[in-house]
Amino acid sequence: AKAQGKARYQIFDTQMHHHAQQRLELDTDLRRALHREEFLLYYQPIISLATGRINGFEALLRWSHPQKGLISPGEFIPAAEETGLIIPIGLWVLKEACQQLKAWQNQALFKHPIKMSVNLSVKQFSQVNLIQNIDKIILQTQLNSSYLKLEITESAIMENPESATELLQQLRDREIQLSIDDFGTGYSSLSYLHRFPLHNLKIDRSFIHRISETRQNLEIIQAIITLAHHLNMTITAEGVETAEQLSLLRSLGCEEGQGYYFARPLEPNAAQALLLDNPHW
Numbered sequence: 001a002k003a004q005g006k007a008r009y010q011i012f013d014t015q016m017h018h019h020a021q022q023r024l025e026l027d028t029d030l031r032r033a034l035h036r037e038e039f040l041l042y043y044q045p046i047i048s049l050a051t052g053r054i055n056g057f058e059a060l061l062r063w064s065h066p067q068k069g070l071i072s073p074g075e076f077i078p079a080a081e082e083t084g085l086i087i088p089i090g091l092w093v094l095k096e097a098c099q100q101l102k103a104w105q106n107q108a109l110f111k112h113p114i115k116m117s118v119n120l121s122v123k124q125f126s127q128v129n130l131i132q133n134i135d136k137i138i139l140q141t142q143l144n145s146s147y148l149k150l151e152i153t154e155s156a157i158m159e160n161p162e163s164a165t166e167l168l169q170q171l172r173d174r175e176i177q178l179s180i181d182d183f184g185t186g187y188s189s190l191s192y193l194h195r196f197p198l199h200n201l202k203i204d205r206s207f208i209h210r211i212s213e214t215r216q217n218l219e220i221i222q223a224i225i226t227l228a229h230h231l232n233m234t235i236t237a238e239g240v241e242t243a244e245q246l247s248l249l250r251s252l253g254c255e256e257g258q259g260y261y262f263a264r265p266l267e268p269n270a271a272q273a274l275l276l277d278n279p280h281w
């Protein structure tokens, strides 16, 4: 049994070593990717359920790897978060997204103002220079900051509620819109979240997915929407995939929807074409 135990540890060690080595390679690759500008942004439209028109886009990061092709953020963001590389990557995302929106505004592709949503990671949110960096990007891109939306997860806020409140207030002072992302997947409740100066709540797609399964699921979503409205927050439903989900969400008074039913995340040119097309759902 002892020998067996030892063998097991050896396997475990080898696996650990392998894992560490993979992480190191990924880290080197990510640094090079940033340097060689291998990152790009896809844009997924966010639809006003009242008008059926595009309210804005969420910028979603992709890595165009020279050998492996297009890589999803789920495969490299956790590592970037661990090593701290998410800070320069996140700043690149923010600047690129602001530049893109500004370019679309300059081309006057749409009659009503549209917004750009950008994801902030936990590490970015706790970084001391965040506000200065955002100010710098706003200045450089000349984007009116009221068109920028930042998506923050519950865990980023709950890590340090006091400093989060202060930071959120500073962002709000700049008229930057604040969304809570993946709502319902964390531990916190709306009654706690309402202490923070947030504008918008994105209900996680796991809830939307189950909306028509049982009466109870519908009621949970209804309760979230009602409470959020009492707290002066608007609601965005993530992961809308069917016409049935859309009509249920409309009947519940949900303001916005995002999901494959409307459009997948699109390359910049395709997103621009969609804007020109001015679709109506």
Ligand code: C2E
Binding pocket: 044, 059, 060, 061, 072, 073, 074, 077, 090, 093, 119, 120, 121, 181, 182, 205, 238, 239, 240, 241, 258, 259, 260, 261, 265
């Ligand atoms: P998220 O912020 O919740 O973004 C929405 C994710 O859901 C996107 O995955 C999107 O492609 C996917 N999605 C949209 N509609 C549907 C639908 O109808 N059905 C299904 N099944 N999925 C849908 P993606 O692009 O792979 O991004 C995954 C996550 O990576 C994001 O989740 C976000 O947490 C993170 N992420 C993406 N870009 C960035 C970034 O620039 N910075 C940071 N910090 N995180 C990012």
Ligand code: CA
Binding pocket: 058, 119, 151, 181
């Ligand atoms: Ca998001």
Ligand code: CA
Binding pocket: 181, 182, 202, 204, 238
């Ligand atoms: Ca989300």
Ligand code: CA
Binding pocket: 182
């Ligand atoms: Ca998510």
